[in-house]
Amino acid sequence: MAEPLATRRGTLPVPTFLPDATRAGVRGVSSDDLRSAGIEGLVVNAFHLLRRPGARVVQAAGGIHRFMDWSGPILSDSGGFQVWSLIRQDPSRGVIRDNEVIFREPETGEKWNLTPERVVNLQFQLGSDIVVCLDDCTDAEAPEAEQERSVERTVRWARRCREEFDRQAGQREGHAPRIFAVVQGGGVESLRRRCAAELAAIGFDGFGFGGWPLASDGSLLVEPMRWVAESLPAEAPKHALGIGRPDHVVNAFSLGYSIFDCALPTRDARHGRLYAFKPGWETRRPSPGDDFYRAVRIHDQRYRVDHSPVEDGCDCPLCSRHSAAYLHHLFKVGDLSAERLATLHNLRFYVRLFALLRGPGAGS
Numbered sequence: 483m484a485e486p487l488a489t490r491r492g493t494l495p496v497p498t499f500l501p502d503a504t505r506a507g508v509r510g511v512s513s514d515d516l517r518s519a520g521i522e523g524l525v526v527n528a529f530h531l532l533r534r535p536g537a538r539v540v541q542a543a544g545g546i547h548r549f550m551d552w553s554g555p556i557l558s559d560s561g562g563f564q565v566w567s568l569i570r571q572d573p574s575r576g577v578i579r580d581n582e583v584i585f586r587e588p589e590t591g592e593k594w595n596l597t598p599e600r601v602v603n604l605q606f607q608l609g610s611d612i613v614v615c616l617d618d619c620t621d622a623e624a625p626e627a628e629q630e631r632s633v634e635r636t637v638r639w640a641r642r643c644r645e646e647f648d649r650q651a652g653q654r655e656g657h658a659p660r661i662f663a664v665v666q667g668g669g670v671e672s673l674r675r676r677c678a679a680e681l682a683a684i685g686f687d688g689f690g691f692g693g694w695p696l697a698s699d700g701s702l703l704v705e706p707m708r709w710v711a712e713s714l715p716a717e718a719p720k721h722a723l724g725i726g727r728p729d730h731v732v733n734a735f736s737l738g739y740s741i742f743d744c745a746l747p748t749r750d751a752r753h754g755r756l757y758a759f760k761p762g763w764e765t766r767r768p769s770p771g772d773d774f775y776r777a778v779r780i781h782d783q784r785y786r787v788d789h790s791p792v793e794d795g796c797d798c799p800l801c802s803r804h805s806a807a808y809l810h811h812l813f814k815v816g817d818l819s820a821e822r823l824a825t826l827h828n829l830r831f832y833v834r835l836f837a838l839l840r841g842p843g844a845g846s
């Protein structure tokens with residue numbers, strides 16, 4: 483079991499759920515909303531913020547915390563995964579080379595050049611509390627030679643990130659941020675283990691499970707996650723990047739992962755998909771395989787006349803004041819508050835789930 487994660491802006495109890503404020507905001511909700519829901523930290527994306535509004539704008543605002551009015555810990559993802567996804571969808575948008583990533587904006591033709599050093603600098607400019615190394619992503623099902631090249635690049639880039647991080651931290655006053663590296667290797671056990679061991683030997687404050695975390699059937703890559711967790715120091719914070727389905731969270735937590743970020747709860751909320759504990763599970767700590775929650779598809783006709791809350795006993799602003807029928811109606815008429823209320827409910831569901839996972843005897 484990992485220790486609580488100390489950052490210069492406070493300590494995050496673990497496991498912790500960090501909602502994705504990718505572009506410096508969690509869509510539709512304010513910082514006050516997030517605090518009221520019990521959210522303790524956020525994830526932003528350095529690559530997306532470089533594109534818009536630009537690191538200089540954020541820096542001139544006094545850093546990412548002041549820019550978005552958030553005083554708690556912020557982890558900035560490097561954007562290695564996002565740039566890889568965008569280039570994979572459309573190879574004309576850029577290229578990933580041994581020493582750099584080049585990305586072109588499709589509309590403006592503007593060119594971004596990402597190197598390990600630049601990505602670390604960028605995160606210092608933002609004022610992030612947890613800096614993440616640039617990594618080289620692959621598909622879990624890509625051929626082994628490709629996975630091996632990705633591991634070699636990822637380790638080489640992580641070493642350069644670590645050196646740049648130490649240089650930057652040495653030049654600045656005050657508490658330094660933390661730095662995490664990301665483990666690649668796809669579905670190849672020897673490569674996952676090697677990548678984890680080599681990154682651990684360089685030395686980082688935490689480690690992420692990199693690459694797309696799901697198999698083609700949507701199931702969690704449990705075995706690769708296990709190899710990585712086993713190959714890293716037991717006490718090291720482990721970040722399950724992008725893993726967010728409630729049952730996947732429970733699984734990953736049981737494997738030793740303690741930091742989670744995912745756009746799923748907020749994105750699902752905006753599409754009228756809410757999560758609720760099944761009766762009797764509101765106060766029980768779920769284990770892998772437990773059928774502890776249900777999805778409420780609020781657009782379904784059955785909710786038109788359902789005057790009970792989305793989840794009985796939930797203390798969120800939606801459930802404590804409104805019925806499922808009211809939320810169904812707000813979505814039907816396109817009222818903007820529908821997405822906000824649904825988002826607040828899902829965030830609260832995650833905060834409650836994580837409190838259950840931390841519960842007495844958690845991870846012991």
Ligand SMILES: [Zn+2]
Pocket residue numbers: 792793796797798799800801802826827830
């Ligand atoms: Zn609720």
